[in-house]
Amino acid sequence: EAQVTQNPRYLITVTGKKLTVTCSQNMNHEYMSWYRQDPGLGLRQIYYSMNVEVTDKGDVPEGYKVSRKEKRNFPLILESPSPNQTSLYFCASSLSAGGRYNEQFFGPGTRLTVL
């Protein structure tokens, strides 16, 4: 089944404890992206990747890192999480870069709470 998977789905952690949220897609998609969803603010893009070893900042990249060593994986790294990073996170992928012809497929979401 074609899908985008994220792990973990739920995470409660404490300030400063490094964490990684994994994202994997099995559709051979070039473009992958991370978003955070906060009440009243909508989905905001954190980082995106056009292909392997190519990553770029979205609108809210502060406090996050990403890597794209393999085409299928795009992990989101929080080196020193803070309470303002408590949010619902979505990973998404699309066949080609930029979404000119192809829609994004979203993962199930990761609910992160930083105490």
Place this chain on the structure above:
Amino acid sequence: ILNVEQSPQSLHVQEGDSTNFTCSFPSSNFYALHWYRWETAKSPEALFVMTLNGDEKKKGRISATLNTKEGYSYLYIKGSQPEDSATYLCAFIRRDDKIIFGKGTRLHILP
């Protein structure tokens, strides 16, 4: 318009009625516009990918139009059904490949 704006924020519609809502976006730097449907406790799912001025797309009872010169897109739902209750998101894709989502229109269908 510098941001992507959707209106109304929330909408209650009687079952069987038709409805529409708006996505406004910057007319410059346009590359594509997507519409997504987002049900509670699920992930957003794509409805339409629109790229050309004057584009009209249709999927069942749902259709969308695009005006890139004035920077707006309309989503129409004909004969609303309870399963149409969801949040509808538009996403503006810029030429630098960044994606900016609107805050969505939350649609409630009343029985």
